[in-house]
Amino acid sequence: MPERNLIKDFYPDFSCDKLKEECGVFGVYRQEGAASLTYLGLHALQHRGQEGAGIASADGKTLFCRKGKGLLTEAISHEDMASLPGIHSIGHVRYATAGGNEAENLQPIVARASFGSLAVAHNGQIVNASELRTALEHQGHLFLGSSDSEIILHLIQKQDGPLVQKIQQACSQLRGAFAFLFLTEKSLYGVRDRNGLRPLCLGKKGDGWVLSSETCALDSVGATFVRDVLPGEIVKISSHGLETFWYTEPGERRTCAMEYIYFARADSTMDGRSIYQMRKETGRLLARADAGKVEADLVAGVPDSSLPAAMGYAEASGLPYELALIKNPYVGRTFIEPTQEQRDLGVRRKLAVNRSVIQGKRLILLDDSVVRGTTSKRIIHLLKDLGAREVHLRIASPEILFPCFYGIDTPTREELIAAQMDMDALCRYLGADSLRFLHVEDLVQAYGSDSLCFACFQGQYPAGTS
C-alpha cells in the first residue's frame, strides 16, 4: 500500500494551480546556437516546471553547464548563455518538491568521469531509487544530492563497454517513470521508461535533431515532429546519425493519464493523440452522461487547461460555450504584505469572473481534476458570490484517490479530498449544485485505448511503488 508522502503546499493563498509535474526536458543535436535553441525550447516547456532551470552544452570537446533557481528567465542570465558554446545541448525545467530546493538538486547534473563528461536531465521518478542508492552506497558510491537523477549517472559509471551499452545496463535496473536526456561532449541520448509513463518525442531540424518532453517545443524551435521515443527505447544521436537501441523488452505502454488531462500544453501531441482533441472528447463524454439530467444555461471552463473540455461539453450538449472565467496573464511574485481581507481575495488575483455571462445563470463548469478541492471550492464560491445562480461542476478526469509514484507531486490519501468523502458530501463541501467526474471507461474511450496509467485513480501501479 502506498505510504509515500510528497508534501508540497501547492495551494498557496494566491494560487489556483493544481498538480505539478516534476519537469520538462529538451535537447538539440548539431545546431548552431544550440544553447539558445534549448532556451527557446525550454520556454515552450516552462509550464512543466517553474522552480529551477538549467542548460548544458557541448562543443565536441568540452561540456558546459549553467543552472539556477526560478523561471528560465531568472535562472539563466545573459552571462550564463555566453558560457554555453557548442552545437549540442540539453536543458531542464524543474518543479521542486519539498526539501529539494537546494542548488545541488538542479539539473542537468554533470558527471566529470574519466571516460568524459556526461550530463543528465530527467523527468519522472524512479521507484526503486532508495534501494538502488543504498546498494550503490554499500559498494562505496557517494551521492552529492538527494535527487533520484544522480543514481542513473552512478549506474552508468559502473558498467562496462561503450556508453550506449552502459546506459542500457544502467536503465535496465531502474523501475518507475523516466524520460532521460544524456549529453556527452559529442553525442545526445534520449531514453524512455519501459511503460512510456513519461513522454519524450523526437524531431528533426535541418540536418540536426531535437528531443523534447512535448511536441509544442518542437514547433517553437521550428523543428519537425518525427515520432515519439518508444517505451524502452534508447535513441542515440552522434556522428553516426540516429541509432536506436533497447534497454529492455518494451513493457505495456502506460502513458500518464494526467499528461493528457492536465499537464501537457493543448497544442502538443503525445503518442499520436492531440491533447486538445482528447480534452474536447472528455467534455463530450461528460455531456452525454449528463444528457437530460441537468438543466443549465451555459458551459464554461477553468482556464487554461479545462477550456477544451468545456468546448467539447458545449458542442455535445448544444449549450452555449462562454468565457465565464478570465485569467490574469501577469503572474509572478508580489511584494505586498496583504491584510487578511486582501489575502482572502487571493484567487481573484489570478482568475476573474466575467460577470456579464454568469449573472443569474445556471453554469456547467468544467475543471480538469480535483486534488485537495481548495481551488474548486473558491472558484464556485466566487462565481456564486458574483451572481451565478447554479454551478454544476464537471471534472474531466476520474476521482484522484491514490498518490502517484511516477513524478507527480500528489498529496497523501488523507489530503486527497475525493478519497475522504463520498460524492454527495464532496459536492456539498465544494458548494456545487451537482458534481460529476469522468468515468475511467470514458477516459479509455476518449483516448481510444486503455494503454494509460490510471494509478492515481485505481491504485494499480504499472511500474510498481517504492
Add this chain to the structure above:
Amino acid sequence: MPERNLIKDFYPDFSCDKLKEECGVFGVYRQEGAASLTYLGLHALQHRGQEGAGIASADGKTLFCRKGKGLLTEAISHEDMASLPGIHSIGHVRYATAGGNEAENLQPIVARASFGSLAVAHNGQIVNASELRTALEHQGHLFLGSSDSEIILHLIQKQDGPLVQKIQQACSQLRGAFAFLFLTEKSLYGVRDRNGLRPLCLGKKGDGWVLSSETCALDSVGATFVRDVLPGEIVKISSHGLETFWYTEPGERRTCAMEYIYFARADSTMDGRSIYQMRKETGRLLARADAGKVEADLVAGVPDSSLPAAMGYAEASGLPYELALIKNPYVGRTFIEPTQEQRDLGVRRKLAVNRSVIQGKRLILLDDSVVRGTTSKRIIHLLKDLGAREVHLRIASPEILFPCFYGIDTPTREELIAAQMDMDALCRYLGADSLRFLHVEDLVQAYGSDSLCFACFQGQYPAGTS
C-alpha cells in the same frame, strides 16, 4: 491633417502585440492597507501598461509616493510598499512612448505646494498640451518632465478657491482625452474628459470608495461597481462623503472604440456595455456579412482579445469554434542573443499553432485590428506553414486609417497599412485567402449607439487635434 508622430517600434521581433494604451489608473479612499489594495488593483490593470508603475498614498497628514520602471512587480519593491502608509491611495501603470523612458515621466506625479501635496495619475492625452505649456512657461512656470500630465498640476496651482474649484477651472482649459485621479493628504478626486474618451468607473468597498480605469480591477479588490464617472464630471471623495461636480457642460459622449475592441479586459464593463458581449457581437455581425460568401471548416481567434469575436462568429455562422492558436503564458524578457534563424522564430515564442485542428482545414481567423500588419502576416504564414489550407482573415474593427491623438500610440499614416493599400492588395500582402473588416455601422450596431470615438477610422476628432 494630422502630422503628429508617436513613434514606437511596437512590433519587435518577439512580440505579437498590437496598439498600446497609454495607461491605467486606480485609486482607493478609506481602506486599511490602501497601497496594497492599489497594488492589487493595478495588477488587474497591468494589461494597460507594462513599462512603469507607481503608487502614492496618504495618511491624512502626509502624502507618499514610490514609482519605478517595468512591470508592477519590478517597479515597486517590498521596501517601497513599506514606505506607503495610509488609508487613501492612487496608482498608475504606464506604457512609455518614444523618448519618454526617463524617470521624471513616471506617475503619479506629486506637487508639493503651499496648499498641500497633490498627486496626479493620468490616462489619456491632452491635445492642447503644447499650447498650454507654452502659455504657462510665458507666465514663468517651469516644467521638470516632458509629460502632458504635469500641466494639469500647474493649471490647478494657478487657480483660486478650494481645490475642487481649482480642478474645475484647470480641467476646463484642457482639450483632449483624460481620466485623472488626484490624491491629497485627505481626499481623492476622479475626473473624466467631457467626451468620456477615456474610461473611469466608481466602486464601493465597505465604507470606502474605489476609482478605476476598468471594472475588472474593482472585482479583483472585492469592490462593487457603482457607476461610470460621467463625461465632464469631477467626483470628490472626502470626509464629507462622495460629492459630484462638473467642470464643463458634458460634451457628446465618445468613448474610445478601441477600448471595446482591443484594450479593455474582456471581463470589464464600460459605459454599461460588457466588453465581452460586445466583442462577441462584432463576431456575429462579421459572420452575417459573410453568410453564403465564404466556405470554411472552423473559426478561430488570435488570443486573447480576439477570442470572443471568434466565438460570436462561430455562433452566428454555425461553424465550429476551435483553439487554433495557443498563447505561451510565460512572457517577459529573455537573455539569449538568438541567431537570425532563431529570431525568425520570434512569433512562435508567444503563439503556438494547435496543429491538430488546422491540418488541411479552411479557417476563418478573427483578429481585432490591423495596424502595421506585421503580426497578422506572420500568423497567417505560420498557420499555412503548419498545415492550414485556407485562412480567411476577419478583422473585428474597421480599417485604422488615421492616427490617434487621445492617448493611443498609433504610427503615422505611412505606417498604417490599411491607409496604404486597397483591400485586395492588403489581402495579398497579408497572405490571406480573403479579408474583411467590420463596417463602422456594424460597430455602431454592436455597441447599440454611435456615441463612440471613431477618429482612427474616420479622421474626425471629437476633441480636436494637436
Add this chain to the structure above:
Amino acid sequence: MPERNLIKDFYPDFSCDKLKEECGVFGVYRQEGAASLTYLGLHALQHRGQEGAGIASADGKTLFCRKGKGLLTEAISHEDMASLPGIHSIGHVRYATAGGNEAENLQPIVARASFGSLAVAHNGQIVNASELRTALEHQGHLFLGSSDSEIILHLIQKQDGPLVQKIQQACSQLRGAFAFLFLTEKSLYGVRDRNGLRPLCLGKKGDGWVLSSETCALDSVGATFVRDVLPGEIVKISSHGLETFWYTEPGERRTCAMEYIYFARADSTMDGRSIYQMRKETGRLLARADAGKVEADLVAGVPDSSLPAAMGYAEASGLPYELALIKNPYVGRTFIEPTQEQRDLGVRRKLAVNRSVIQGKRLILLDDSVVRGTTSKRIIHLLKDLGAREVHLRIASPEILFPCFYGIDTPTREELIAAQMDMDALCRYLGADSLRFLHVEDLVQAYGSDSLCFACFQGQYPAGTS
C-alpha cells in the same frame, strides 16, 4: 536660535559612520564618452553620498538624464549608460536626509523649459529655501519635489536675458551654501556660494573641462587641476571657451571646516590646502598640547579619516604610530537577521582591533569628531575589552555644539553629546582615560587662516540660518 532638525539615525547598529555630507557633483565639457567619464568621476566622489546617483548628458541638441537609488553601481545600469550620449555631462551622488528618499528628489533635476532643457546638480543647503519657495508659490510656481535644489531652476526660469544673466540673478537671491553645476544642451556652468562654504574646483582635460566637488575626482579621470571656483563666481564653459562671471560681490571666504576634518578624501586639495597635510597638522597640534601631560605607548587613529591626524600626533610626540584598528573593506547590506548578541557585535563587522599592538598598551586614539558619541564609546569599549590598558581619546576637531544649516546632516543640540555634558562627564561617558578636543585656534593655525566656517563649533552662521 537654531531649531531645525535634520534627523537621521546615522549610527545604526552596524555602522561606525559619522556626519554625512549631502552630496558630490561632477561635470565634464567636451569629452568623448562624457557620461562614462562622469561615472568615473562620481566613483571617486562616492564617499560624499551613497544613497542615490544620477547623470545627465547632452549632445549639443538634446539633454538626457538617468538616476536611481543607492550606490552609483546600483543606481545607474548598463542600459542607463547607453541612454546617455553626448560630449557634455554632469552627475551627482547623494546622501538622503530623512523623508527624502523619494525618486523625485534624486538629482540631477531637469527642467524642460521653452528656452531649452536645464539640468542642475547641487551640493549644499539653501537657508532661505522655504521663504523663496513660498514666495514662488505665491507667484504661481509649482514644485514637484521637496528638495531645495528645484528652487534654483524656478528662480532661473523667472529671470530675463541670456542664461548666464538668469543664473546670476537667481543665485543672488539665495542665502546659504551651494555648489551648483548646470548643464544645457550645449554648455556647462559651475557656481559657488559667496562664502565658498561648499567646495568646487575646475580642471582641464585635453581641450575640454571638468568641474568637481573635490580634486581627487580630477585625478581619477586624468584631468589637471586648474583652480578652485571662487566664492560668488559663475564659471561658464561653452563654445566661447571658459568665461567667468560674478553673481555677487564675493563675501568672506568661509569653507566648511568639516570638509577638511572629515568629509573630503585625504588626497584632495581644497582652496589650496592639502586635506592630508592639514589633518596631519591637527594631530601635531594636539600632540603639542599634550606634551608632558599624558604617558602613552603608541598612537593610533580610527580609519580612514583619522589616520593622518594620528600620524601627525605620532610625529610630534615621538610615540610610535600603529594600526590598532583595521577596517573591513567589504561593506554593504547584509541579509542576516542577527540575534541580539550578534547585533551587539555590530561595530566589529566594520572595524577590527589589531590585538598584537594594543595588548597591555596605553593608546592615544585619534578620532576626527564626536557627534552623538555612540561610535567612539563602542570603539573604546572594544579596545579595552581586547586588551588595551588605557585609551586617551584625542579629537581632531573642536566640540560640535551647534547644528549645521549648510548641508551637513547634524542632529539637534539635544543629541549633540558635547553640548549636553562637560568634558569630564563626556570622558567618563565614552569610557576614555582622558579626552581632549582640538581648540578652534589650533584649527585656525593648522589651516593657516580663519577663513573657515566654524558654525557647528561656535554657533555663528556666516550665511545666516533658516
Add this chain to the structure above:
Amino acid sequence: MPERNLIKDFYPDFSCDKLKEECGVFGVYRQEGAASLTYLGLHALQHRGQEGAGIASADGKTLFCRKGKGLLTEAISHEDMASLPGIHSIGHVRYATAGGNEAENLQPIVARASFGSLAVAHNGQIVNASELRTALEHQGHLFLGSSDSEIILHLIQKQDGPLVQKIQQACSQLRGAFAFLFLTEKSLYGVRDRNGLRPLCLGKKGDGWVLSSETCALDSVGATFVRDVLPGEIVKISSHGLETFWYTEPGERRTCAMEYIYFARADSTMDGRSIYQMRKETGRLLARADAGKVEADLVAGVPDSSLPAAMGYAEASGLPYELALIKNPYVGRTFIEPTQEQRDLGVRRKLAVNRSVIQGKRLILLDDSVVRGTTSKRIIHLLKDLGAREVHLRIASPEILFPCFYGIDTPTREELIAAQMDMDALCRYLGADSLRFLHVEDLVQAYGSDSLCFACFQGQYPAGTS
C-alpha cells in the same frame, strides 16, 4: 619540474590585485543562530575569496546548504539564511580559478550518504588529486564536479569505522595543502594538512566552538582564540566536547609564506605570529639592507597589505612614513563601457595618488610582491606622472620564481616576471629608480624560524607537486 598552469587573468585593466588565495573557511559548533554567525565570520574572511560563498547548517537531525556566486552578500539571500536553521554551521568563501565558475564547484559540498550527510569546506589544493580521482574512478566512483574537494568525500565514504576514523584514513591519502571543515548533522571537524601549509585556528565562544582560516574572524564574532589546529591534527567537536586525533605523524611545519606576506588580514595571528608585526619587521629588514645606500625623502606603501612593511621601513630608516597612495573603498563592478582612454585610467579607479606628499620627492615605495609586474609598473608610472622625483621600489617578499601547487593561483614561469629577467632589467621594466627584494634569510629572520613554505621562491615543494 612544475608544468601545471593555473591560468587566471588577475590583472584586468581595472584591478590592482595580486595573487589570489583560493578560499576561506569558517565553522561554529553549538551557537544559537549558527548560520548568521558563520555569515559574520565569512564577512571577516571575504578578502580570501570574492567569487562564491556558501553556508551549511545542521540542527542535530538534518543538514542544510545554500550557496551562490559572487560576494557573500550576492551569493546568500535573506531567503537562503531563513533556510539554514540549527546551532552548527560551516561556510566557505571562494576564489574561482579558470574554468571553475560552474555552480557545481561552489562549496560547501554536501554528500548525502547512508551514514548521514556530510558537508565539506576546503581551503587549499591537493597535489595528488588527479591520481586519487583516477583511482577512485577505476573503483567505480563518480564525480559531479571538477573540484579537488569532492575527492575527500569519496575517500571518506570508502573507509570503515566511525567517522573520525574514516576522516583519518582518507586524509592520510592526500598530499598537498588543505584545511578542511566537515559538518555532519551533529558534529564539526577541522583538519589541517601535515605541513600546516594552509592555516586553521580554533576559538571558543560561550560553551560553543569556532574554527576559522584566520583569527580576524574569531574577533568579528566575539570568540576567543584558543590555539591553531596543528599540522596533521583532526579536531572533532561533538556532544563529547573537543577531542583531538591525528591522521598522520606531523610533518615539518611549513605554513605558506604568502599568508604572512599578502593574504591574511593584518589583524590576524597565525601560528603564534602577528601578521602585522611580521610585515613591519620585513620592512625594517629591508631598511637595514638599504642603510647608507639610497637617499630618499619619505616611505610609502601600496595599500592595504604593504602599509605595515612601509611603517617598519620608516621606523628603521628614520624617514617619514606618508600615505602616498589612497585606496578608493568603493569597489565592485561598473556598468560603463569605457573608451580606450578611460580604460587606461584603470588603476586610478582603485588607487589615488596623494599629490601633496610626493611632489618633487624621492620615495621608497613598499609593495608586498611582484607577480606579473603589471600593477607595480602602473603605480610607479602614475606616481612619476603626478610629480614623484624618484621611486625606489622595495618588495617585502623574495622574488616569486616558481608556481604554487598549494592553492594559490600563480601564473606559469613564463608569466612570472622575476623569473624572466635579471634585477636590472626588471627595475628598468618597472620604471623604478632602484629595486630590491627581501632575501629569503630575512624572511626567516622576520618570521623567527624557517618553518615556512618557500616553494614559490625556491622551487622546493614540501608536499610534492602534481
